[in-house]
Amino acid sequence: MDQVNIGLKLxxxxxxxxxxxxxxxxxxxxxxxxxxxxxxxxxxxxxRVAADASRETRWDDAVRALPSLLRRERAAVTAARLFLCPPRPRRSPPGHPDHPLTPSAPTVVALPAPWQDEEEPEPYASLPDGFRYQGYVGLGSELAVISDIGSFVQEGAVLLVVDVRLGVGSDGEAQEEYLCESAHGHTLWLDPEQMDDWVVFTGKTRQGF
Incomplete structure (x- = not known):
């Protein structure tokens, strides 16, 4: 029976x-x-997989099997991703590159159809990198904080997306940014890279937005 218990844990x-x-x-x-x-x-x-507390074991195994990267390797991997999947060309921003874009007409970003079969993933390159949360996170979305965000909020807090804007990434590419409000009423704009590092979507959306 001890052997069975050991096997069950594995x-x-x-x-x-x-x-x-x-x-x-x-x-x-x-x-x-x-x-x-x-x-x-x-x-x-x-x-979505990260936020799913009942995800299949294979996902956890895949994370554990990831090779550890040195800082220069991390930068190289990100550079290679942008090379393989470059952002789609967009209008240059007016003024300072850190300012959000203010186009005269709404910018429409076409995204692939919602994920259907994870056994047959569609090509990653079809997704504009700076808009990877569009159609998934929006007004009213609840985001669980998985790492302290400076003095803004601590891990475990829940943020509410109260606004969305078109912004500019560090490389000058267009991206969608999200204004997140804490339970104390404080707000902070998050870009896609910060979303990757600091929050996960809870799957809940509050009405009225």
């Missing part, structure tokens, strides 16, 4: 919590978007 290990899942990815030196490309899944799909 076949049915405890599932990593959402915080443990993303923390392990970060501790190994990876960004969520880079891991998504390595596994040939969409970033928002990986975010």
């Amino acid at each position: 076949l049915r290990p405890p599932t990593l919590t959402p915080a443990e899942f993303k923390h392990l990815i970060r501790r190994k030196g990876w960004r969520m978007a880079d891991v998504a490309l390595r596994w040939n899944v969409r970033p928002e799909t990986l975010s």
